Amino acid sequence: MIRRGFGGRRRVYPVALLGAGLVAVLALSGCTSGETAAATSASGGGGGGKTAEAPRSQEAKLVATPAVDAKDASPAGPITMAVTDGALQAVTLTNAEGKQVKGELAADKSTWTVTEHLGYGKTYTWAGSAVGADGATKQLNGSFTTVKPKRQMGASLNTGDGKTYGIAMPIAVAFDAPVKDRVAAQKAMKVATTPETEGAWAWLDDRTAHWRPKEYYKPGTTVRVTVGIYGVDLGGGTYGSDDITSSFTIGRSQIVRADTQTHRMVVITDGTQTQDFPASMGLESDPGRVTKSGTHVVMSKHATYGMTNPKYNYENVMVPWAVRISNNGEFVHGYANSIPQQGKRNVSHGCINLSPANAKIYYDSVLPGDPVEITGSNQQLSSADGDYYDWAVSWDKWTSMSATSN
Incomplete structure (x- = not known):
């Protein structure tokens, strides 16, 4: 141990004395350390002598969605009562007539959620309670009103x-x-x-x-x-x-491919050609009778159907096994009168004519939503032909017609 004197000279002590002095110091420290620890504990850890307080338990905090007193809430929700620093107990939401709304309490009791639609223009009132981490009970209250549409x-x-x-x-x-x-x-x-x-x-x-x-x-x-x-x-x-x-x-997958130039209608089921029918399609020398090229979609089917076209002077002509493929009057159907032309020339008013026997085979296999891909004519399926012209629109054009495309 080295000490510096007032005059700046150093005084050296024998090692034995240093050892004895160290023992004394340690002994003193040993006696006072317990007292100091006790004093420190009593004073809250020292540092100014302030006493530390134990953490307080938290009271429950409630959050209603929509907010209490809201006047234009959506009756479709979300409608919830949530709690932090606590747990929900009994929760009810009632309308002005006192009828309780259906709801579900989460497993951890932190949230109660309405599980049905509410009515338009009605007032709903909360009731129930929550218990906070401090053990205190807090009552649920407040109300809100749903929007009243014009x-x-x-x-x-x-x-x-x-x-x-x-x-x-x-x-x-x-x-x-x-x-x-x-x-x-x-x-x-x-x-x-x-x-x-x-x-x-x-x-x-x-x-x-x-x-x-x-x-x-x-x-x-x-x-x-x-x-x-x-x-x-x-x-x-x-x-x-x-x-x-x-x-x-x-x-299953079933695709019809009809070609106005070859006068054939081919049926492909699950990737395999299952039928190849001779057909007669729309007369192309008359623009009002052309069978439109493009992907049509089967809309409905009828065992018999009355065909009417005032422009061409016929009304309620009954045909068998009619499958509608657009809203512009195009069908695949049986028509015995055009059998001599089927597979050779186009004479119809826009429909795909098959023999009644072949039309029945196709009719029995068809589902609404089956595609009918027509090629070879001088007119294209478009929006002018009504539902469903969806597949006549390119994918880029289709997506641009979305309300959220921009």
């Missing part, structure tokens, strides 16, 4: 639950009136497929939207469509009146 708008789907459709089937949503906010409407429309299928919505006009895949569906694909417009502002204070849904399946 108008309500409905919609319909072209597909049905449990049905089976062909590989080209478009999904069509038709609204009751023009939609001002197409972006809001389209965001509320969902298509889920298994296996996953690339597709897109396109607006054909201000009240009609179609969804189709980029390429034909794979056979066996399952499709779920949800048009969740209830509680959605579709523009100008018009709200959706109801949600609509549809779940369906895509069947």
